[in-house]
């Protein structure tokens with residue numbers, strides 16, 4: 009498929025949903041603004057995921073307008089005009105002249121014309137589809153366009169009277185990845201897996217967390233990935249028990265674990281991998297015990313990650329194994345809790361496992377899409393958990409985190425373990441696209457031995 013066809017197909021699909029909803033309307037989706045970091049220096053630009061999903065266009069300063077009527081739809085792109093002077097400083101702009109051919113849109117205009125053209129495009133339209141309450145800027149612009157249309161009332165022009173949230177529609181589409189997307193995600197995960205291997209191979213006692221972060225970045229960028237998908241977590245020793253720790257300057261010490269949660273972004277798609285390994289290359293007895301429990305929990309979750317099961321089933325499967333493991337290792341006391349079921353029901357495990365096992369993965373690392381079924385017959389009842397379907401992508405990431413405490417066996421103190429892989433739901437189960445990085449304790453030890 010031609011690259012522009014991918015995006016056009018998505019715009020047609022969105023138009024179809026809009027048509028089914030209100031017979032037609034105008035959808036307006038802007039990309040992300042540029043963000044200043046500090047004086048004359050900007051954060052690396054990252055497009056808006058929804059905008060990119062429908063356009064394939066990465067430049068800032070752009071807005072997509074899709075006008076949908078009974079039988080057809082047309083797409084207008086507003087983008088930065090060509091400007092030889094600015095292009096010397098900031099780089100080449102596509103410009104509205106070249107945009108239709110390059111992006112497959114019906115027409116393109118300078119973004120300077122956005123306000124004028126929008127008041128024309130919204131005239132005599134009933135329904136507007138925007139991302140409601142998304143940002144003050146979007147709301148401000150919408151008010152402006154509406155004001156312009158309303159001012160034409162005496163010329164017989166009707167302003168739109170319905171506002172719909174286009175976000176949920178796009179997010180429902182994004183939840184199901186097409187072949188093109190899954191192919192990119194496979195490559196992103198493969199790069200991230202190699203980065204984890206590199207970090208494991210280079211790690212030795214005395215190094216600092218930021219040095220392993222540098223190794224991850226090297227592999228990401230050297231493999232053509234544009235960015236990290238999120239800030240890398242490289243956590244040595246006690247830091248491994250801090251869920252959103254950033255790579256800092258802590259020294260990695262022999263006898264401690266190192267937890268790395270890091271993934272690259274490739275062509276707009278995230279990968280998300282966590283591995284935990286011993287700094288000196290050999291798990292201690294207590295580390296190994298908790299590691300094997302976490303891995304068994306992940307395997308149990310993977311086994312039920314298949315179409316027809318709910319989003320919650322992998323979490324429930326992981327919880328069962330983790331909680332049983334905590335009882336076996338006497339971190340939870342069977343004498344106090346009575347049974348495994350009770351330990352799960354009372355959430356006694358939460359002290360050692362306080363996050364969920366999965367999230368959607370896609371353009372955003374915590375990707376969009378509802379975690380509840382959308383069509384519920386009984387409107388009053390709580391919507392059931394989402395049923396897994398082919399094309400969905402989730403992470404599977406159980407963990408155990410043991411902080412020092414009086415009533416906790418000291419041999420387990422400061423052991424934080426998480427094992428995370430990325431799973432594409434297919435027709436029969438799931439494909440783990442991140443297993444290029446070793447996950448079994450023995451395999452990790454073998455890899456770290458060959459340095």
Ligand SMILES: [Mn+2]
Nearest residue numbers: 280403405428
């Ligand atoms: Mn994750």
